[in-house]
Amino acid sequence: MSGTVIRVLIADDHASVRAGLLLLLGMAGDIEVVGEAADGALAVAQERALRPDVVLMDARMPGVDGVEATRRIVANAGADVLMLTTFDLDEIVFGALKAGAAGFLLKTVEPQDLFTAIRRVAAGDGVVAPEVTRQVLRRFAAAPEPGPEARPAYAHDLTPRETDVLVALGQGKSNAQIAQEFVISLATVKSHVSSVLAKTGTSSRMQAAIEARRVGLV
Amino acid sequence: MSGTVIRVLIADDHASVRAGLLLLLGMAGDIEVVGEAADGALAVAQERALRPDVVLMDARMPGVDGVEATRRIVANAGADVLMLTTFDLDEIVFGALKAGAAGFLLKTVEPQDLFTAIRRVAAGDGVVAPEVTRQVLRRFAAAPEPGPEARPAYAHDLTPRETDVLVALGQGKSNAQIAQEFVISLATVKSHVSSVLAKTGTSSRMQAAIEARRVGLV
DNA sequence: GGGGCCATCCCCCTTAAGTTGGAGGACGCG
DNA sequence: CGCGTCCTCCAACTTAAGGGGGATGGCCCC
Numbered sequence: 138m139s140g141t142v143i144r145v146l147i148a149d150d151h152a153s154v155r156a157g158l159l160l161l162l163g164m165a166g167d168i169e170v171v172g173e174a175a176d177g178a179l180a181v182a183q184e185r186a187l188r189p190d191v192v193l194m195d196a197r198m199p200g201v202d203g204v205e206a207t208r209r210i211v212a213n214a215g216a217d218v219l220m221l222t223t224f225d226l227d228e229i230v231f232g233a234l235k236a237g238a239a240g241f242l243l244k245t246v247e248p249q250d251l252f253t254a255i256r257r258v259a260a261g262d263g264v265v266a267p268e269v270t271r272q273v274l275r276r277f278a279a280a281p282e283p284g285p286e287a288r289p290a291y292a293h294d295l296t297p298r299e300t301d302v303l304v305a306l307g308q309g310k311s312n313a314q315i316a317q318e319f320v321i322s323l324a325t326v327k328s329h330v331s332s333v334l335a336k337t338g339t340s341s342r343m344q345a346a347i348e349a350r351r352v353g354l355v
Numbered sequence: 356m357s358g359t360v361i362r363v364l365i366a367d368d369h370a371s372v373r374a375g376l377l378l379l380l381g382m383a384g385d386i387e388v389v390g391e392a393a394d395g396a397l398a399v400a401q402e403r404a405l406r407p408d409v410v411l412m413d414a415r416m417p418g419v420d421g422v423e424a425t426r427r428i429v430a431n432a433g434a435d436v437l438m439l440t441t442f443d444l445d446e447i448v449f450g451a452l453k454a455g456a457a458g459f460l461l462k463t464v465e466p467q468d469l470f471t472a473i474r475r476v477a478a479g480d481g482v483v484a485p486e487v488t489r490q491v492l493r494r495f496a497a498a499p500e501p502g503p504e505a506r507p508a509y510a511h512d513l514t515p516r517e518t519d520v521l522v523a524l525g526q527g528k529s530n531a532q533i534a535q536e537f538v539i540s541l542a543t544v545k546s547h548v549s550s551v552l553a554k555t556g557t558s559s560r561m562q563a564a565i566e567a568r569r570v571g572l573v
Numbered sequence: 574g575g576g577g578c579c580a581t582c583c584c585c586c587t588t589a590a591g592t593t594g595g596a597g598g599a600c601g602c603g
Numbered sequence: 604c605g606c607g608t609c610c611t612c613c614a615a616c617t618t619a620a621g622g623g624g625g626a627t628g629g630c631c632c633c
Contacts, residue, residue: 277453343528
């Protein structure tokens with residue numbers, strides 16, 4: 138953002154930590170600490186006033202915590218936030234990432250790695266501590282599909298038209314609405330719905346709709 | 356897994372790439388290449404036969420591709436898979452991660468970083484190339500909640516019983532099933548359903564069910 | 574050119590869903 | 604206590620859903 142020097146705002150409730158980071162970052166050469174904040178509310182205010190490139194944010198702070206502060210800064214299209222915390226608790230990690238943090242590091246990080254991380258975040262990249270990357274990947278892999286099963290085996294048996302109907306079912310449409318959408322008669326829709334129910338192994342349009350959504354047809 | 360030496364299987368359809376990786380990994384000292392595979396199907400078979408600690412998997416391969424091979428290896432509780440690819444296309448990245456890959460690197464990676472990545476994956480950590488970490492974080496932040504809105508305004512108006520019913524609706528249950536579940540009469544269920552439809556602004560149990568799922572009531 | 578698959582439509586029937594309008598009992602609160 | 608809210612239930616009605624047949628025409632492939 139600012140050419141060669143990266144402007145950083147430090148947010149941590151412990152004065153000693155701020156002082157330590159201040160000294161440490163001063164050794165980097167291409168990093169300039171432009172401000173400090175002792176809590177989340179101050180961090181948000183300082184970010185708006187100082188327009189830093191990166192905010193080094195502690196997760197645990199009195200009042201408005203780091204996660205909430207991150208959410209506000211990101212919502213305001215502000216600086217990139219690098220969350221720096223002592224604990225890799227799921228709650229904090231995922232809270233921070235959902236809040237839109239650009240990076241997540243543990244305070245056990247080596248100085249060189251911290252510098253690298255700040256530079257990467259400033260460049261628009263993301264950074265996640267190796268120790269927590271695994272948690273993130275696991276969550277990522279787990280989120281979309283519950284497990285090894287869950288694949289639409291029936292998908293191969295459904296005719297194109299039936300698939301259309303199943304999608305419409307997933308959208309909560311009535312037979313009449315489906316008939317209108319595809320310009321066919323109500324009787325035809327019923328035929329297709331019956332086929333879909335049989336092939337998907339469901340016994341009501343409700344369950345079929347849930348199936349359709351579960352497998353991502355909607 | 357194997358004490359001090361990390362056993363690696365290389366899967367890539369280009370013989371020259373395999374040869375290059377073989378030479379490169381030989382320089383690491385603590386890494387031993389125990390096998391090679393030219394396509395996904397072979398990779399899965401080799402993994403089962405050789406039981407490596409880490410599989411270096413190319414994403415693009417003829418026949419069974421790297422993503423599908425990864426899915427099969429992970430489903431079988433096999434080795435950790437480190438995906439190595441030329442392109443950081445969303446499709447490949449998210450496909451690999453959803454398949455359960457433990458890491459994702461670009462082929463532009465520096466040898467030292469590749470060694471480090473292999474060691475981390477072998478240690479059970481996750482690794483994601485800095486260039487793609489940002490994509491992952493963005494997806495992560497976007498996935499859970501569509502946006503600032505989407506909160507159930509009507510949730511405050513729903514009585515406890517009505518909420519029960521809405522949840523049941525979201526599970527695709529019929530009025531009769533709901534009556535049985537809560538040990539009330541069918542008539543009562545109908546009353547509650549009507550109230551729920553009115554308060555949620557929906558006009559059919561289908562739409563109410565979708566609403567219930569959308570706001571996370573199920 | 575005959576068979577199979579698909580999409581379309583029809584009739585009849587049973588059951589579920591949803592509406593309307595009411596009514597009684599339990600509980601809490603001023 | 605009186606009032607309001609909630610939960611419970613009922614009856615009667617209209618509409619939608621779903622099953623069980625059966626029929627037609629188009630299309631593709633052997």
